[in-house]
Amino acid sequence: MDRPCLAEALQSVLMQDYPRIELLVVSAAGDAHQALPQSTENVSVRLVGDMRPLRRSAAANLGLAETAGDYRMFLDDDDRILPKHVSKLVSALESHPAAPLAYSGVRCVDQGWEPVGREYRQPFSRLRLFAGNYIPIHAALFRSELVCSGQCRFDESLDLYEDWDFWLQVMQHGDFIYCDGISAEYRVGGCGQGFGVNFSAEAYELAHLIALRWLPAWRDQDRVDALTMLTENDGLRIQCESAMRQLEDADRQLHAADASMRSLAERLRECEVRNQELPQDIMRLEQELARRNAELMQIQGSTSWRLTAPLRRVGSLIKRRG
Numbered sequence: 228m229d230r231p232c233l234a235e236a237l238q239s240v241l242m243q244d245y246p247r248i249e250l251l252v253v254s255a256a257g258d259a260h261q262a263l264p265q266s267t268e269n270v271s272v273r274l275v276g277d278m279r280p281l282r283r284s285a286a287a288n289l290g291l292a293e294t295a296g297d298y299r300m301f302l303d304d305d306d307r308i309l310p311k312h313v314s315k316l317v318s319a320l321e322s323h324p325a326a327p328l329a330y331s332g333v334r335c336v337d338q339g340w341e342p343v344g345r346e347y348r349q350p351f352s353r354l355r356l357f358a359g360n361y362i363p364i365h366a367a368l369f370r371s372e373l374v375c376s377g378q379c380r381f382d383e384s385l386d387l388y389e390d391w392d393f394w395l396q397v398m399q400h401g402d403f404i405y406c407d408g409i410s411a412e413y414r415v416g417g418c419g420q421g422f423g424v425n426f427s428a429e430a431y432e433l434a435h436l437i438a439l440r441w442l443p444a445w446r447d448q449d450r451v452d453a454l455t456m457l458t459e460n461d462g463l464r465i466q467c468e469s470a471m472r473q474l475e476d477a478d479r480q481l482h483a484a485d486a487s488m489r490s491l492a493e494r495l496r497e498c499e500v501r502n503q504e505l506p507q508d509i510m511r512l513e514q515e516l517a518r519r520n521a522e523l524m525q526i527q528g529s530t531s532w533r534l535t536a537p538l539r540r541v542g543s544l545i546k547r548r549g
Contacts, residue, residue: 228255228256228304229254229256229258229260229261229304230304230305232304232305232414233252233261233304234264235307236302236303236304236305236306236307237250237252237263237264237272238264238307239302239307239308239309240270240302240308241264241267241270242310243269243270243308243310243311243312243313243314244310244311244313244314245269245313245314245317246269247269247296248269248270248271248296248313249270249271249273249294249295249296250270250271250272250273251273251274251275251290251293251294252272252273252274252275253275253276253281253286253287253289253290253293254274254275254276254277254278254281255276255280255281255282255283255285255286256280257278257279257280257281258278259278260274260278273293275289275290275293276289282383282386283386283389284381284382284383284384284385284386284389285381285383287301287381287389287393288380288381288383291374291380291381294371295371296371297370297371298316298317298320298368298369298370298371299368299369299370299371299374300313300316300365300367300368300369301364301365301390302364302365303364303365305414306363306365306411306412306413306414307340307411307412308365308410308411308412309409309410309411309412311410312331312410312411313368315331315406315408315410316329316330316331316367316368316406317368319368319404319406320368320370320404323404325401326401326402326403326404327369327370327373327397327398327400327401327403328367328368328369328370328394328397328398328401328403328404329367329368329369329403329404329405329406330351330362330366330367330368330403330404330405330406331366331405331406331407331408331409331410331411332346332347332348332366332406332407332408332409332410332411333346333347333348333363333365333366333409333410333411333412333413334346334409334411334412334413335347335412335413335414335415336412336413336414336415337414337415337416338414338416340412340414343415345415346409347361347362347363347366347413348407348409349361349405350405350407351402351403351404351405353398353402353446353449353452354449354452354453354456356391356394356395356398357395357438357441357445357449358438359391359434359438360388360390360391360394362390362394362403363411363413364390365411365413366411367394367403369397373396373397373400378396378400379393379396379397379400380393380396381393385433385437387430387433388430388433388434388437391437392437392440395437395441395444399444
């Protein structure tokens with residue numbers, strides 16, 4: 228679409244360590260195109276298209292028709308691939324001659340190429356791909372013979388999920404090879420829509436139609452795997468429900484323990500306040516005791532106390548004899 232970010236996408240291809248790459252830029256915006264970088268020793272650069280606006284699927288088919296290599300891949304003009312991406316995928320396909328496609332992990336980034344915490348790193352699963360696309364378009368490298376023989380082609384009636392439909396076509400020719408590790412970046416926040424980052428509710432109907440379109444392609448083993456997965460998921464659901472009940476019980480116990488702790492903390496604060504007051508109370512009692520002792524000594528030293536001493540002794544004797 229000749230967006231300003233195209234230069235970064237092209238530069239990521241020029242930085243590949245694989246020595247033989249044909250880079251085709253498909254003009255789809257319908258206007259005069261910005262100048263492209265010069266070809267290098269390892270990468271030939273070419274612009275294709277007659278400056279007419281092209282929908283995504285039509286642009287993809289034009290690119291497929293114009294390329295000549297043994298392997299092919301796509302790259303949107305707002306994404307980029309890391310330097311070892313192509314060589315890693317070529318090596319995977321050369322090591323697995325029966326595999327029609329190899330793909331790698333992709334990291335989601337923002338407009339400044341900063342990671343946003345989401346990655347596409349799912350190992351290959353036929354069932355998962357039947358259910359929805361988890362392979363970004365520039366994550367994959369596939370064999371050109373699938374296109375040259377006319378077996379795989381983009382459905383030009385689709386402007387959404389066209390890559391998912393294409394991968395489902397390719398999958399009919401064999402299982403994919405997943406190469407773990409991140410070697411490409413997918414920039415989120417644009418106007419695209421998909422199952423993961425940019426999924427929207429209005430796209431659900433089209434996704435449902437594509438899933439139904441490919442239902443007849445399910446093998447017997449796919450159906451067995453689906454039933455097995457449902458059974459396993461049901462078992463997991465029961466385990467999750469049991470775990471949730473245990474968590475709820477633990478949460479209630481935690482709340483009760485928390486309330487008890489708050490009560491004990493309040494009592495502790497009261498004791499601490501009382502402990503702070505005790506020295507003052509002791510000091511007051513000691514002062515009162517000293518005052519009383521002084522009064523007692525003053526009384527005992529008085530004349531009246533001495534004169535009444537015999538009477539107190541007589542009274543004491545009477546009490547003992549009584």
